[in-house]
Structure formats: structure tokens, C-alpha cells
Amino acid sequence: MSTSVQVPSQSPEALFAAISSAEPVLRAEAVGFDDARQLSDAAVAALRQSGVFRFAMPKAWGGPEHDPVTQLRAVEAVSRIDGAAGWCAMIGSDGAYVTAFLEDSLGREMYADLDASTVFVIGPGGRAVPGEGGYSVTGQWAFASGSPHAEWFALACLVLGESGMRMAQAGLPELRVCVLHRSEVEVLDTWYTTGVRGSGSNDVAATSVFVPDKRTFSFNNGPILREGPLYAWRMMFITNMSGVAIGIAQGAFDEVVALAQTRTTALRTPLREEPWFSASLGEAAALIGSARAFAESELSAVWNGLLEGSRPSGEMRARQRVSMTHAYDSCTRAVDLLYRVAGSSALYTRRSGLDRRLRDIHTISQHVAVGLKTYASAGRILAGLEPDPLF
Numbered sequence: 001m002s003t004s005v006q007v008p009s010q011s012p013e014a015l016f017a018a019i020s021s022a023e024p025v026l027r028a029e030a031v032g033f034d035d036a037r038q039l040s041d042a043a044v045a046a047l048r049q050s051g052v053f054r055f056a057m058p059k060a061w062g063g064p065e066h067d068p069v070t071q072l073r074a075v076e077a078v079s080r081i082d083g084a085a086g087w088c089a090m091i092g093s094d095g096a097y098v099t100a101f102l103e104d105s106l107g108r109e110m111y112a113d114l115d116a117s118t119v120f121v122i123g124p125g126g127r128a129v130p131g132e133g134g135y136s137v138t139g140q141w142a143f144a145s146g147s148p149h150a151e152w153f154a155l156a157c158l159v160l161g162e163s164g165m166r167m168a169q170a171g172l173p174e175l176r177v178c179v180l181h182r183s184e185v186e187v188l189d190t191w192y193t194t195g196v197r198g199s200g201s202n203d204v205a206a207t208s209v210f211v212p213d214k215r216t217f218s219f220n221n222g223p224i225l226r227e228g229p230l231y232a233w234r235m236m237f238i239t240n241m242s243g244v245a246i247g248i249a250q251g252a253f254d255e256v257v258a259l260a261q262t263r264t265t266a267l268r269t270p271l272r273e274e275p276w277f278s279a280s281l282g283e284a285a286a287l288i289g290s291a292r293a294f295a296e297s298e299l300s301a302v303w304n305g306l307l308e309g310s311r312p313s314g315e316m317r318a319r320q321r322v323s324m325t326h327a328y329d330s331c332t333r334a335v336d337l338l339y340r341v342a343g344s345s346a347l348y349t350r351r352s353g354l355d356r357r358l359r360d361i362h363t364i365s366q367h368v369a370v371g372l373k374t375y376a377s378a379g380r381i382l383a384g385l386e387p388d389p390l391f
Helices: 012-030 041-050 068-081 083-092 095-101 104-110 236-260 275-307 314-341 343-347 354-364 373-382
Strands: 118-131 134-144 152-161 175-181 186-188 202-212 216-218
Touching: 012 041, 012 068, 012 083, 041 083, 068 083, 068 236, 068 275, 083 118, 083 236, 083 354, 095 104, 095 118, 095 152, 095 175, 095 236, 118 175, 118 202, 134 152, 134 175, 152 202, 175 202, 236 275, 236 314, 236 354, 275 314, 314 343, 314 354, 314 373, 343 354
Parallel strands: 118 152
Antiparallel strands: 118 134, 134 202, 152 175, 175 216, 186 202
8 A cells, every 4th residue: 555645746837837947057057067977966956856856756655646748848848958957857757667666665665755866777787696585686787877866776687597597578588677775886987978978877886785575676577566557557767758859959949049139140141030040940940849749649649548547559659669769860850950050159068058969969869769770660560560579
């Protein structure tokens, strides 16, 4: 039975108002994210106060349990301010989905603070060896976004039994997610990248850490222990990822529009009156708007089905995943175009945010969840073929 906490749930309107209130701090702090390669303490505090880390937490705990489209829009709103902050907001909110696989009383104990941030790495960077009452976990996991400020680390492991690797359904290795406290992992200083440097997506390591059974679950086929449509589909945790790309692109669009109000060409013609500029602006608006509309419509279709008690069909899953990859491709094209039309003004990292947005969008577009393979995997389903095992 869920533990009830008398904390008023945050409405969507209040969530977006809180993000707006956090904007001055996030913008002021963002200049230093690249050098620090992590968010500043002030930026993390602003995100916590905005409620983005808690937006998927269950109402029974006093959380808002926002629907996935609201979450996507909230991630967009933060990413419009800064891409690294948006990425950390997206990853940091995963605690609500991780604890859906755990006993409710344990999850509530772990997240006594609903605004605690989480790292969730689904790539199996470690090995879990079964023992009495739990697993001995050893490994190194890459891309642990938000690692400098996270409280809990949900890390996927391959399970090694007496006869070798333990298998799950469809002949795939079992992915057992082991949830470790930050005191049980070592954060390695590895995050030297082109973009989203402020995300602090370092490697993390653990050596022979005992994790009790109750803090582990099988991601392949383990039961979801929390009721409610938001937690009924195990891949829901990744669906708000499109918001990062859309937000970065929309922020670039806003910046170029503002630039055009005062900038002139070499012939002293106002930039905004140039036909080539307005044409580029119109194309960028179409790219961003189509990405947003497709991502929201396909996610809404999944959500409406869950509200009616049905799991997403293969076609629905395929279209939702394609919408995510499309968002990243379209928004990358939009940012490239906007950077180009801004001319030499875009080159200066301290005067313009376009340089950082360009680097951020290209870096996050390398994520496996929105890689080129998703088109092929989704296309198989849409053509009536069997899906890839991991899709």
C-alpha cells in the first residue's frame, strides 16, 4: 500500500511558472557550465525548486504524477533555457520510474525527498553476481548524466550465475538494474566532450558492492509494482527525451529573432528585412514545429491508450520512437540553419548562446535511443515484420 504524504500536488501551470522563475538563475549560471563540466550548485538548486526532478513522482507520495506530454513540455521549457540543464532535468526525474519496479515502502524511504535527482543507465556496464540476499555488483557505466548531484544510481548489469550469463526472454541476457546510493559509487572524471558539457555525464564505477535483492529488478520482464497508467509501460521513462532537442532548437530560434532586431548586414540593411533571412527563419520554424507536433501527437496516442487500460501496440511503439528520432534530426537541422544565418555573431561563446546550442544538439543526437537504427527498427514493425528484440 502506498504511503500517503500530505503535500499539495503541483499543477502543470504551477510547474511551468516555477521553471520560468528558475530561468534567471539558469541563464546566469549557464556561462560556466562548459568549464566546470557540470551544473553549478545554484543551478541544481533552481531545478530542484522548479519541481522538474519530481514531476513523475506518484500522487500517493505527494508528487504531481504529471502526464508524459506535460513532462515533455517541461523538459522543453528547461532546455529552451539551457541544453545541459534540460538534459539533467530529463534524466534526474527517472527516480519515479525506477521505484515503480520496487516495493512501495522501500521507494518512499529512498525518496524521502521527492526532489532528489537520479541517474539511470540502461546500458549494462556492470556484472551482478547473485549471493545470499542480493548481488555483488562490479562495473563501470558511461554516460551517467547528472552524476555530480544525483542521490541514487540505477545501473543495469548482466547477471552471472553458476553456469554463466543468465538469460531472459527471447534469448537475451537478463538486464538486472541495481540501485546504488551515491555513497556506493565512484564518479570518474571522464566527461570531456563537444557539447552538453554541463550535464556531468561522467562514468561511474562500483567494485564488489553488495546490493540487496529489494533494490534490484529485471528490466526485461520484471513486474511493475506500482499501479497507474504512467507506470504501466516500462519504456515511459525515455519518452520526454524529445523535449531536450525541441527546447534547444526553440531557444536558438528565439536568440536569432532577438539578434535580427538590431543587427544589420554589411550594406546596413536590417537583417530581418533580408529575404534569405526570413526564408531561413520560416524553414526553421517549420522544422521545430513539426518535430514538436509529431512528438506530442504520438506520445498522446500512447498515453490515451494507457488511460484506457491497453498497452502500446507494436505500431504505436514504432511511431512514438520514430517521432523521437525525427525530433532530433529536424531540430539539429534547424539549429544548423539558425547558426548559419546568425553569421559571425554565432561564433562567440560569451556573447551568444548559439555556439553552445550547436554543440549541444549535435552531441545529444548521438544518443542510441535516437540513432539512425531506430528508423530501420520501427520500419520493420510498420512493414508487418517482427521487431528487433531490443526495440
